[in-house]
Amino acid sequence: MRCFLQKKTWVSIISVQLLCIVLLYWTATTPPSVDVGPNQSHKALNVLQERLHNVQRTYKNIPYVIKESVASRLALNGCVCEADKKPAIDLPFAQLLFPRVWAQNDFHTAFQEAELAKVKSRRQQEFNSFRQRYQTPADFLVIAEANSPLQYPTQGIEVRPLRTVVIPGLALKEKSRPLHTVNLTATLGTFDVSATVDGVSVKGVAAMHMTLSSSDLDTLNRQLQFITYTNTLFHPKTADTVQFETDGHQSVFTIKVGHPVTPKLYYSGSTNEYNISALVTIATKTFLRYDKLQDLIDSIRKFYRTVTIVIADDNEHPQPVTGPHIEHYIMPFAKGWFAGRNLAVSQVSTKYVLWVDDDFIFTSNTKLEKMVEVLEKTTLDLVGGAVREATGYTASYRHTISVEDGGEKGDCVHIRNGYYHTIHGFPNCVVADAVINFFMGRTDMMLQVGFDPRLARAAHLEFFIDGLGTLHIGSCDDIIVNHASKIKLPWGKLDSEKAYEKFRYYSPNSSQIKNRLFFFKNRLQCISSN
Structure with missing residues (x-):
């Protein structure tokens, strides 16, 4: 009996030591927190x-x-727009034969005198942010x-x-x-x-x-x-x-x-607080799920009453979707998932666009202000959140993507679960290459990458593969949107739900289309993932 107790004691001691070693190793290998703020280039400058x-x-x-x-030909730190002087005698057809230069110098008059100083200050702030993001x-x-x-x-x-x-x-x-x-x-x-x-x-x-x-x-x-x-x-x-x-x-x-990149700045008011209605547009695509779409709209309005919602709709028999700050765009029947994303994002005029599926539900944890803060204070182009399923499971879907040179046969893409490092100042946020389909991005950058309209049904990672090397992406697991329950017994499904599943999951050419795009458009020979 005594021998047995001694063995048990030794086993306990060794187990504790092994646990300590594992914890030390885990701590040592935890990715560091890295500052991805827009001011890092100034240190080198x-x-x-x-x-x-x-x-x-x-x-x-x-x-x-x-x-x-x-x-006289050298560029100076200043510019003027000057019109040619009008000739003393205005001859017929003189403008055709000797075209004069015209000039406009009154853009500032588009603003009231009382607000002009604030507009100039905000413009300079946005321009400084633009330069910091695009200069290395x-x-x-x-x-x-x-x-x-x-x-x-x-x-x-x-x-x-x-x-x-x-x-x-x-x-x-x-x-x-x-x-x-x-x-x-x-x-x-x-x-x-x-x-x-x-x-x-x-x-x-x-x-x-x-x-x-x-x-x-x-x-x-x-x-x-x-x-x-x-x-x-x-x-x-x-x-x-x-x-x-x-x-x-x-x-x-x-x-x-070459020509310099022309700034594309967004004026969202002179207030220091984040005006979500002026900064963010919510975009979604709907097909055969008007009931879920209405639930999404109702949940958004509980927290953001004046944020514009853009809806792309490719139903065969569209139903009206009305309400304040709602833009409803009808597409050709079954035009597809990425075509709908393209249409919705193309109509956004705010600095940021939030993408949501039509069966998501906003809660008190769906903090758009946090997403805006991350994008405003870092060089990230896009930040994803997390989706909570009806079962209670929450997924943030973080991946890294790497491209391996494959020579004449084409390259290899390797997709792995995980991320690179946490973001300094945002402990719940990390840098990754792909995130879940609940994300907020800079509108101009999302338009630059675009969504391939040939991907009509199931598609997601394809956007991030297209954006690799262009988009700087993050993910925050404390910004959460709920997912409507998908658990239904077969005999309890509506005809619209059955039709949706048929279009979504049983498209005969979907896989073939993806393979053709991967092979030719992205010049790939293979893809691996875990």
């Missing part, structure tokens, strides 16, 4: 700006003469200080189509010699100088190849500070490759050519 300032303040004591014909450290100017004798910008130079820009950071760092020489060669533009420096020979002005030489190195470097590049050949989303050479050394850097 501050470092790069300090280095750039150090480069630019050299050779200030060497005089120069402005070359007005070139300097890879866009900032970086100067490669001379490890070889050549100093040059490694990234961050951009020029508008057919416009001119100064190339910053060019310099030659070498020992004194009788003659110092550098060469510049481009393929999509020409070089010039915005100012001239005495004692420097410049050959190849307004040409794709330029040679500069001087017996004095500092004088040559001063002249290099005024080198300009003018784009002469424009192709969207391209870059010129510039060769920068001296005796025995060669470097290459790029100049991006």
